[in-house]
Amino acid sequence: MIEGKNGGGTLPPPKVLILGVGNILLRDDGFGVRLIQSLEETAFPPNVQILETGTVSHQLIPEFRSIDYLIVIDVVEAGDAPGSIFRFSPDDMNFRSEQKLSLHQISLTDVLQMAALTGAKPKTVIIAVQPKNILLGLELSDEVTMAMPKVKELVFDELKKIKALENYSQITAEP
Secondary structure, three states, X not given: OEEOHHHOOEEOOOXXXXXXXXXXXXXXXXXXXXXXXXXXXXXXXXXXXXXXXXXXXXHHHHHHHOOOEEEEEEEOOOOOOOOOEEEEOHHHOOOOOOXXXXXXXXXXXXXXXXXXXXXXXXXXXXXXXXXXXXXXXXXXXXXXHHHHHHHHHHXXXXXXXXXXXXXXXXXXXXX
């Protein structure tokens, strides 16, 4: 429990969803999914859940209504060295929205905007890695694989910063 402002009791810890996105068939694009898979043996407190999803879908919007924070793990093409790590918020993304032909063409930004329209607007952080190879294949590149421990550390830092792990000492897997 977290002490409330003005000493008025305790607040429950925030509800957090750690969401790994990407296509595991396109090598480094599967980084977010692979990171979530590596966290599956971690005993998180009940207020923290992990979820791997191939693509971001409007079907996640109901999930966003029940959380306070969203941590997205993905790759981003930033023109940097493979394995470079970025932390940003959706507000930092200045992408123009292009005409979509179907709901299968929506992006993370689109889903977050749709969620906000329905009143679901969790505070969101995106931790992303610069891919090296997004061609057909199952293996992550060495550069992206080497970024995984640092990204896990950033996820745990984020959980600590928002006090989602407050008074919880049962994390059983190493970040």
